Amino acid sequence: MTTSTGHERRNGAETRAEILRVALRLFSEKGYEATSTKDLADALGLTKSSLYYHFRNKEEIVACLMADRRHDLDGLIEWITAQPRTPDLARRAVARWMDGTTPQHLQAMRLAQANRPLMRRLADGDDVRAAFGRVIDLLADEDASAQDRILLRMTFDTIAAALLATQETDTDPRDVIAAARRASIALTDAFANRST
Amino acid sequence: MTTSTGHERRNGAETRAEILRVALRLFSEKGYEATSTKDLADALGLTKSSLYYHFRNKEEIVACLMADRRHDLDGLIEWITAQPRTPDLARRAVARWMDGTTPQHLQAMRLAQANRPLMRRLADGDDVRAAFGRVIDLLADEDASAQDRILLRMTFDTIAAALLATQETDTDPRDVIAAARRASIALTDAFANRST
DNA sequence: GTCTATACTGTGATAGAC
DNA sequence: GTCTATCACAGTATAGAC
Numbered sequence: 001m002t003t004s005t006g007h008e009r010r011n012g013a014e015t016r017a018e019i020l021r022v023a024l025r026l027f028s029e030k031g032y033e034a035t036s037t038k039d040l041a042d043a044l045g046l047t048k049s050s051l052y053y054h055f056r057n058k059e060e061i062v063a064c065l066m067a068d069r070r071h072d073l074d075g076l077i078e079w080i081t082a083q084p085r086t087p088d089l090a091r092r093a094v095a096r097w098m099d100g101t102t103p104q105h106l107q108a109m110r111l112a113q114a115n116r117p118l119m120r121r122l123a124d125g126d127d128v129r130a131a132f133g134r135v136i137d138l139l140a141d142e143d144a145s146a147q148d149r150i151l152l153r154m155t156f157d158t159i160a161a162a163l164l165a166t167q168e169t170d171t172d173p174r175d176v177i178a179a180a181r182r183a184s185i186a187l188t189d190a191f192a193n194r195s196t
Numbered sequence: 197m198t199t200s201t202g203h204e205r206r207n208g209a210e211t212r213a214e215i216l217r218v219a220l221r222l223f224s225e226k227g228y229e230a231t232s233t234k235d236l237a238d239a240l241g242l243t244k245s246s247l248y249y250h251f252r253n254k255e256e257i258v259a260c261l262m263a264d265r266r267h268d269l270d271g272l273i274e275w276i277t278a279q280p281r282t283p284d285l286a287r288r289a290v291a292r293w294m295d296g297t298t299p300q301h302l303q304a305m306r307l308a309q310a311n312r313p314l315m316r317r318l319a320d321g322d323d324v325r326a327a328f329g330r331v332i333d334l335l336a337d338e339d340a341s342a343q344d345r346i347l348l349r350m351t352f353d354t355i356a357a358a359l360l361a362t363q364e365t366d367t368d369p370r371d372v373i374a375a376a377r378r379a380s381i382a383l384t385d386a387f388a389n390r391s392t
Numbered sequence: 393g394t395c396t397a398t399a400c401t402g403t404g405a406t407a408g409a410c
Numbered sequence: 411g412t413c414t415a416t417c418a419c420a421g422t423a424t425a426g427a428c
Contacts, residue, residue: 031313033229036420050395058421114312116363117227129364146367150375153361161357165349168316168325171342179346186386187379232403246412254404403420
């Protein structure tokens with residue numbers, strides 16, 4: 001938008017994007033609660049108050065960080081709804097979801113996992129997990145048992161499970177995704193064979 | 197130790213145990229950070245300061261809550277070490293771990309999951325996840341790939357994964373454990389067939 | 393439009409009286 | 411063993427500088 005390339009004074013959009021970038025890094029490294037708004041402001045060369053010009057409060061910064069993934073999930077729900085209801089629909093939906101996951105997604109997912117109570121506060125009834133519930137409803141039979149539903153959800157959640165298994169270790173994100181994909185295949189089979 | 201059964205005035209051990217009980221409930225319901233020491237003190241009919249007589253700080257309360265599970269894990273490591281190294285050792289170890297999980301464990305695990313940064317602060321190099329790393333080292337071949345190690349760890353972590361899949365829902369703990377057991381069997385097979 | 397100075401409330405934690 | 415009083419610092423709101 002502007003022609004200025006200087007770094008002394010940024011325009012609004014640039015500052016906002018930079019706040020989000022630095023916030024994701026700090027919140028991931030030290031945790032959301034452990035990172036004060038002053039820490040964030042110092043890392044950006046701003047004051048606390050400046051942050052409150054760009055974001056209404058600390059939580060809104062995280063909310064913006066999470067917007068992408070929810071959008072992906074809405075896309076998945078649309079895709080499932082438009083598909084023919086073949087017996088292997090669950091398998092195909094899981095594969096599609098796994099393929100849509102990039103290493104870039106992992107850091108945001110880690111952040112979400114590490115700050116569950118915060119996510120619940122942000123969500124306000126319209127969160128990612130609720131959307132996942134709709135996915136399960138679309139894919140599970142009406143007479144599916146509670147166990148079956150949990151298992152189906154775990155099949156989609158293998159990425160989160162793989163992140164859980166690798167936390168506190170520096171694992172290549174591609175290995176995480178690859179392991180999650182293998183796990184999801186194994187669980188899909190377990191779900192398919194549930195009542196045979 | 198004492199013969200008193202009155203409830204107007206508690207002795208030290210009773211107060212301590214009651215603090216732990218109420219803290220687990222509040223921290224689970226509202227989250228650790230969202231529960232102030234004043235909330236906890238009010239729920240107990242004490243003042244904030246009294247808590248600091250029984251526990252050095254807020255974090256130590258959680259540390260005491262987590263002691264049990266680590267003890268279980270130490271037992272698993274001893275058991276594995278004493279077993280003959282048969283090809284199905286991993287499968288048997290997973291089964292043993294799953295069988296040792298009670299609904300009572302789930303609430304503490306939920307708490308641990310919901311407060312990852314806190315757990316990292318508490319652990320100080322000697323935490324449950326590090327102990328799990330030793331389990332994996334005992335069970336995996338030396339030439340196991342990073343993917344194989346993640347998959348093996350996910351096999352033990354199916355309980356955590358099932359909790360992840362059921363968060364924000366009121367699911368019967370027995371269904372959670374049953375689904376986790378089915379998932380662990382499926383993943384054990386996937387791990388066993390890794391290089392066939 | 394972008395940022396800062398300053399003050400307000402609530403939190404975890406400490407010192408010392410009873 | 412529990413209390414009162416107090417502390418430093420957190421997130422937040424607002425008024426106003428440029």
